[in-house]
Amino acid sequence: MPSPGANRTTATLRQHVYAQLRRAIEQGSLRAGTRLPPSREHAASLGVSRNTVLWAVQRLQAEGYVEARVGDGTYVSQAVAATLPAAQSLVAPPRGLSRRGQLIADTAARWRPPVAAAKAFRIGAPEVATFPFALWDRLTRQASTGQRSHRAQYLDPAGDPDLRQAVAQWLWASRGIRCDAAQVVVCSGSQQGIDLIARLLLDVGDEVLVEDPGYPGIRASLLGHGALARPVDMDADGLRIDTAATQWPHARMAVVTPTHQFPTGVCMGLARRQALLQWARTHDAWVVEDDYDGEFQYGGAAQRVPALCSLPGSERVLYVGTFSKTLHPGLRLGFVVVPPALVEAFAMARAITDRHAPGDAQAVLARFIAEGHLLRHLRQMRELYLQRQHTLRTALAEASNGAWQLAASDRGMHVLHEVAPGTDDETLSRQALAAGVMLAPLSRYAMQSTRRGWLLGYAGFDDAEIHAAARVVGSLVRQR
Known part of the structure; x- marks a missing residue:
């Protein structure tokens, strides 16, 4: 009782x-x-x-x-x-509420960030159980009292100088991006990065090209600032900028996830990337590159796709990165790489919002990157995630008696099982949730697109969790 x-x-x-x-x-x-x-x-x-x-x-x-x-x-x-x-x-x-306040409040009807504990097959959840917390704590303790006292003061809103330098060097080594440390503005994750961009570069009523299907958190931020999110179809090469340029000729910005499109997993081809950059130059527009899980490419280094921001002619690209996927979401650290002329404005916008990120966390992360720990951690996670993806694909094929044969992916933290356009994908997701499994329907991320299917995250779940969730989904699939 x-x-x-x-x-x-x-x-x-x-x-x-x-x-x-x-x-x-x-x-x-x-x-x-x-x-x-x-x-x-x-x-x-x-x-x-x-x-x-x-x-x-x-x-x-x-x-x-x-x-x-x-x-x-x-x-x-x-x-x-x-x-x-x-x-x-x-x-x-x-x-x-003000008109802008009401716009922000209204986003609750379009996007609600999850607050419940992650369970299979929630997307976007990294492995956290094996994060080197002991190493992180040791790096924290190695700081002197003087250093800790300094970090307890008000700091540069653009970020800790050592962290900005470490990020710039990391981007060159890992993503092929040449930027000066002064162009890196530290923020509390990609969502705040998108918010800063929308506040500083868009006016109410401005049109922004977004991928359809795409991440609703991006659309929510844009709409909260009074911008108009204009959906653009996807094909095998990513966002169709040729169609978008005709359909939305007055767009001032495009927000893309070119390395591993969310949620379809498409990698934008080189010709499409060049067309997108040409569109930005021709229309005096901005391109926002959200590289949310670009570090997780499972081929050899020579096979990894460089960032859009690394290409010639990418002066109008703003690069948004986060450590929420590469390390863990609780860290609340990310960054935006912006053109030199915009750095001061972005730093002031950050100062107005929440002054700056915690000094100790920034300093430890700077050492974590500079001493090679981030590289070692990512190597381990790439191996682990690839193995977990294989476990997921095998377990679901077996549990569903072959009805679900998931295609292998060479990047990312989730896979997509796509079905015929217009199919009801909500019912199975509700049934799975009632049975304790998170199975996101593709329709949840669509605006006008009729593409349907289910997203299955595997990164943050061990073999036992994956097999248990696969048995639940497999049973539901067999009953359909």
Whole structure:
């Protein structure tokens, strides 16, 4: 029998979820006619049980805030719109969100970053159990008291000089990018890098070319700043810039993942890369290269594709990198390589946002890179990830009686099992989630694209976890 304390905790969680949803409706973040997220997905994103979310939704339904449509989901009630002004006066401050604030709040309907613990086959989750924490702690302890005291002060918002130098040298050795250390601006990951770019280089109403399907976190950042994300089809060579130039002639920026396109895994060919750079020059536009897992290429060094930013004529490319995939997300460190004329503006934007990254973490990372530990760690992870990808492909083929034969990939941290365009890929994903397996549907990342399938991450899960999850998915596939 649960203890009284456990009952109180459950009740508190239910009330909190209920209050959060009601406040979002009353303040207009969830507008009349908005479809609520499926209860299982909502619960997973909040890190609570599905029953907690169902209780909150059922109470809102009883109060008339939401209405259930059989076979279609739960929606914010149209009838509640007439009562919103009175409700807002009770719970909202005299002046609500600004127009830009509302744009940011509205992104919750398009993208919710996961907060629940990672489990197979969640994408984007690196291996963290074997990270050399002991080595990292030893490097931290080797700093003198004077050095620690210095790092406890306010620091350069562009980043620790040693870290910027280490990153510049690493980019030349690993990705073929020649840049000066002064062009490196340290940030708290690729998401903040995209945010800085959108704030500084785009105005409200500017059009931005984005890959379709593509990463919703990028679109959410752009939309939050009032930019217009314009979807562009993908083919075997990546984003179709020729089509985009005709369809969206006034676009001022393109955001691409050329080394390993997210989520399809396509590598942009050289001719397409050159066409993209030519488009940027002709249209006086920017290209943002998000190299989120470009370090994980499994061929020999001679076979690895260099970064778009390393090509001649790439002066209008801003390169976004992160250590969330190469090391671990908890580090919260990434960087943007920007043209020299923009460095001061980016540093000031960083200062306005959160002043600078933690000094100790930057200093330790600088040593971690300079002393060769990052290179050794990545070599180990490449071997491990390639082996885990093989385990995943073999386990799923066996568990599904051959129905799912996943193609091998020579890069990245996930694989895609694609099916016929327009296929329902949500139902299987919901069934898998109910059984404790994260199986992301490709449709979740599409704007207009009809491409469908499922994404399976393998990097952060050991063989036992992969086999267990494969048995769940295989059983569901056999029942279809």
